[in-house]
Amino acid sequence: MSYTKPLPTLAGHTEDFYGWCKKHELRFQQCTGCGAWRHVPRELCAECGSWDWEWMRSSGRGTVFTWTVAERPLHPAFADAAPYTPIVIAMEEGVRIVSEMVDCPHDQLVIDMPVEVVFDDVTPEITLPKFRRAG
């Protein structure tokens, strides 16, 4: 079955981020100047202004920060998926990431609920980080 939803454009640091996902590793940039983590990928540390950073592996653990239930798809590719639930996860490292839950209907979501990353190989090129309830 082919994947028909929009996919990220692989270029620059975004390509690197999804390259780690393809290896089933969730990594974020961490500033080597002050230690601050950041996501989405970018060149400059918003905390200290340093250009120096590394891709550091995330624990993969976080908590539910917020979500919304999209009753009406805002893109034709999501028509069959509606209602669907984009969710914001607060990772242990302090960054937030927009994703989706694989095992939790929206009426069972709770703020601060512990979650962990799972990897969904949606195409041969693209693996999306998604989340499930943490045991």
Ligand SMILES: [Zn+2]
């Ligand atoms: Zn910094």
